[in-house]
Amino acid sequence: MKKILLALFVLSSSVMAQEATELEKKLDALNIPDDKVTPVLSEDKLYVVNTRYSSLVNRHELTLQGANNFTADSHLSTNQAAASYRYHINSKWSLGLRYTRYSNELTAAGKKLFEDKQILPDTDFAKNGQEAYVSYNTIYGKLRWSQDTVVYFDQYVALGGGKVELASGKKNMAFADLGLAFWLGKHMSTRVGFKNEFYKQSQRNGDRSIHNGMGYLEIGYLFGSGDRG
Numbered sequence: 011m012k013k014i015l016l017a018l019f020v021l022s023s024s025v026m027a028q029e030a031t032e033l034e035k036k037l038d039a040l041n042i043p044d045d046k047v048t049p050v051l052s053e054d055k056l057y058v059v060n061t062r063y064s065s066l067v068n069r070h071e072l073t074l075q076g077a078n079n080f081t082a083d084s085h086l087s088t089n090q091a092a093a094s095y096r097y098h099i100n101s102k103w104s105l106g107l108r109y110t111r112y113s114n115e116l117t118a119a120g121k122k123l124f125e126d127k128q129i130l131p132d133t134d135f136a137k138n139g140q141e142a143y144v145s146y147n148t149i150y151g152k153l154r155w156s157q158d159t160v161v162y163f164d165q166y167v168a169l170g171g172g173k174v175e176l177a178s179g180k181k182n183m184a185f186a187d188l189g190l191a192f193w194l195g196k197h198m199s200t201r202v203g204f205k206n207e208f209y210k211q212s213q214r215n216g217d218r219s220i221h222n223g224m225g226y227l228e229i230g231y232l233f234g235s236g237d238r239g
Contacts, residue, residue: 062150063162064196065236066098071199073230075108081223086133089113090224096145098232104145106170112136134176134211136222139183143170147191162193166203178212189226196235201228 077090092110099105114135145168152160168187173180189203207222 062101064193064232066101066104066232067237068100068234069098069236070233071096071098071104071230072233073199073201073228075201075226075228077205077224077226079222079224081221086135087115088136088222090226094228094230096230101150102147104147106141106143106145106168108139108141108143108172110139110141112138134178137175137177139172139174141170141172141183141185143168143185143187145187153192164191164193165189166191174207174209176209176211181209181211183207183209193232197232199228199230199232201230202226203228 071094073094073096075090075092075094077092079088079090082088090110090112092108094106094108096104096106112135145166147164147166149165150162151165152162154160166187166189168189169185170187171182171184174183185205185207187203187205189201189205192200194200203226205222205224205226207220207224209220210217211220212218
């Protein structure tokens, strides 16, 4: 009887040791840097365990932006160049200021109109703008670029307003913005998005409501390392 109990004890100890070893291997597999892809375990199960790689809490960001107006008048092509400052309150909310320069050129149709009839489009074109806005990050996620590296991103929405200087003078402007912010390492950022601008334009027959649909690309730099609290 003692021999049977001893054999059962040895067998159970061996099984427990094997299970402990397997568990230790799985825990070691999860102990990796935040900027690397978590290895797939032998059971092909992957769990989200990493926190935000680069904290946004109490950080400042400067960005440069280029944009194209996809809803411009058929006679006029409008582009933007802008510089922005953002203060990230936390991982969700940020406040921003932006200065924008507008570039306007006649399209092929606009040039033909001028050459054939000596008529310029009745467009109260924009020259520059100053804006203030608040932004909210709705979704945080990761994109896998290679077997062992990922890029982190936030999907965001922003609302704001300010002044736009037109050929006829300054007007109030409001806008809504939707985009993706990609965090490259701990300091670089890239944004792509679509910004909707709304203001009134003066024309010969009265004011006209304008909607600019600006598709943009933005590159920025984050200062500091953030506060993980």
